[in-house]
Amino acid sequence: MxxxxxxxxxxxxxxxxxxxxxxxxxxxxxxxxxxxxxxxxxxxxxxxxxxxxxxxxxxxxxxxxxxxxxxxxxxxxxxxxxxxxxxxxxxxxxxxxxxxxxxxxxxxxxxxxxxxxxxxxxxxxxxxxxxxxxxxxxxxxxxxxxxxxxxxxxxxxxxxxxxxxxxxxxVVTEEIKRQADEPLDHPWLREKGAGRELPVCISVGRLVEQKNYDMLLRSFAKAVRQTPARLIILGEGPKREHLTALIKELGLEDKVELAGFTGNPYAYMARADLFVMSSSFEGMPNVLLEALAVGLPAVATDCIGVPDVLDDGRYGTMIPVGAEDALAEAIVNALREQTEGIGDRQRERAKQFxxxxxxxxxxxxxxxx
Missing domain, CATH: 3.40.50.2000 (Glycogen Phosphorylase B;)
Incomplete structure (x- = not known):
C-alpha cells in the first residue's frame, strides 16, 4: 500500500x-x-x-x-x-x-x-x-x-x-455537461442560433493582469464595428474598477457585462456563441479545455498551454500574445464563420483530457x- x-x-x-x-x-x-x-x-x-x-x-x-x-x-x-x-x-x-x-x-x-x-x-x-x-x-x-x-x-x-x-x-466531462444543462436566466442567452438578437462571446477568469482583459475589451470594441455582438466576462478580481471604466471609455456599456464569479460558468458557456481567451501567459488553461467540453468554438492567444489544447490551431484560432488587431479580426471571422458540427468536434477533442x-x-x- x-x-x-x-x-x-x-x-x-x-x-x-x-x-x-x-x-x-x-x-x-x-x-x-x-x-x-x-x-x-x-x-x-x-x-x-x-x-x-x-x-x-x-x-x-x-x-x-x-x-x-x-x-x-x-x-x-x-x-x-x-x-x-x-x-x-x-x-x-x-x-x-x-x-x-x-x-x-x-x-x-x-x-x-x-x-x-x-x-x-x-x-x-x-x-x-x-x-x-x-x-x-x-x-x-x-x-x-x-x-x-x-x-x-x-x-x-x-x-x-x-x-x-x-x-x-x-476536464471532468460528465460533471461539466450536467452543470451546463442547468437552467440559466440571462437576457442575452435566452435564445441561441437564428433566434438570438446578437451573438454572445464569453471569457472566463479572474480580473487580473495575467488575463489581459484590457486588450480583450479594446479588441472587442474594434470587432463590433464590423459584426454586432455582446461579451460576457465571468470572474472577479482587483481590476474590476479599472475594467468598468474602460468599458465606459470604449462605449461598450450596452455590449459588455462583467458578470462576476459564478459557481457554474458552464451554463453560460454552453449558451454562448464563441469563447475568447486573451491571456498574456498560462500554464495549461483549464477554462479553454472546458470551452471545448461544452462544444464552443474558441479564439485564444497562443501563450503556453494553448497549442496543447487546440492541437496547434486545429480546434480553434490562435493569435499572438498582445496582438490587439489580430484578436479583433479573429473574433469577427469566428462569429461570421460558424461551422456546422463544430460542437461535436470540440467535445470530441475534450475527451483527450x-x-x-x-x-x-x-x-x-x-x-x-
Missing amino acids: KKIVFITPSLRGGGAERVVVHLLRHMNRDNIKLGLIALKLEGPYVSHLPDDAEIVDLGTRRVRHSIGKLIKELNRMQPDVVVSTLGHLNVALLALRPFLKNKPKIVLREANAPSFAMRKGKGGVKLYRTLYRMFYPKADRVIALSRGMADDLLSFSRMPKDKISIIHNP HIEKIAGEYRQLLTSV
Missing part, C-alpha cells in the same frame, strides 16, 4: 486546487491511500473532497507560518510520496526535505510557466530563478502541464530533463517514482 499526500495552500477556487480535488476523487484506489494537507482548509471545493481521503488543516495562511506544522504532520502521516502544487510551496517543501523522517519521494506540480508567473513576485525573477535552480533539481519529479511549460521550466530551473513529466490538466485518463497518468507516475 503506497500512501500519497497532496499539499495545497487552500481550496479557494483556483485551477490548481480544483485539479487536486478532481484527482483525489477520481484516482483508482487499488493499493494506494490518498491524503491532503491544506495550509488553510477553506473554499468552495472543500465540500467536494472524498470521504476516504485523510484531510489535514494546518490552520495557517502563509507558507512561512506553516513550516513547523507541515513538518509535524508529514512526519505523523509518513507518506511514501508528497505532491506539492504551487511554486512558493514547492520550494519550501524541498527546503524542508532533510527534516522529513521517512524520506518520501517529492513530486512537484507546476501551475504556471515560472519565468512568467514570477515576474511580479517580490524580489523579482532573479531571486526566484536562484531558488528554483537551487532546489528544483532535488525533486524526484516535476509535472509540467504542457510542452511549453516543460521547456520554460528546463530553462528557468536548469533541472535534468528526465525529471520533468508532461501531464495535461483534466478526460479526468479518468489524466488521473491514470498521475497514478502511474506517483506509484512508480
Whole structure:
C-alpha cells in the first residue's frame, strides 16, 4: 500500500486546487491511500473532497507560518510520496526535505510557466530563478502541464530533463455537461442560433493582469464595428474598477457585462456563441479545455498551454500574445464563420483530457517514482 499526500495552500477556487480535488476523487484506489494537507482548509471545493481521503488543516495562511506544522504532520502521516502544487510551496517543501523522517519521494506540480508567473513576485525573477535552480533539481519529479511549460521550466530551473513529466490538466466531462444543462436566466442567452438578437462571446477568469482583459475589451470594441455582438466576462478580481471604466471609455456599456464569479460558468458557456481567451501567459488553461467540453468554438492567444489544447490551431484560432488587431479580426471571422458540427468536434477533442485518463497518468507516475 503506497500512501500519497497532496499539499495545497487552500481550496479557494483556483485551477490548481480544483485539479487536486478532481484527482483525489477520481484516482483508482487499488493499493494506494490518498491524503491532503491544506495550509488553510477553506473554499468552495472543500465540500467536494472524498470521504476516504485523510484531510489535514494546518490552520495557517502563509507558507512561512506553516513550516513547523507541515513538518509535524508529514512526519505523523509518513507518506511514501508528497505532491506539492504551487511554486512558493514547492520550494519550501524541498527546503524542508532533510527534516522529513521517512524520506518520501517529492513530486512537484507546476501551475504556471515560472519565468512568467514570477515576474511580479517580490524580489523579482532573479531571486526566484536562484531558488528554483537551487532546489528544483532535488525533486524526484516535476509535472509540467504542457510542452511549453516543460521547456520554460528546463530553462528557468536548469533541472535534468528526465525529471520533468508532461501531464495535461483534466476536464471532468460528465460533471461539466450536467452543470451546463442547468437552467440559466440571462437576457442575452435566452435564445441561441437564428433566434438570438446578437451573438454572445464569453471569457472566463479572474480580473487580473495575467488575463489581459484590457486588450480583450479594446479588441472587442474594434470587432463590433464590423459584426454586432455582446461579451460576457465571468470572474472577479482587483481590476474590476479599472475594467468598468474602460468599458465606459470604449462605449461598450450596452455590449459588455462583467458578470462576476459564478459557481457554474458552464451554463453560460454552453449558451454562448464563441469563447475568447486573451491571456498574456498560462500554464495549461483549464477554462479553454472546458470551452471545448461544452462544444464552443474558441479564439485564444497562443501563450503556453494553448497549442496543447487546440492541437496547434486545429480546434480553434490562435493569435499572438498582445496582438490587439489580430484578436479583433479573429473574433469577427469566428462569429461570421460558424461551422456546422463544430460542437461535436470540440467535445470530441475534450475527451483527450478526460479526468479518468489524466488521473491514470498521475497514478502511474506517483506509484512508480
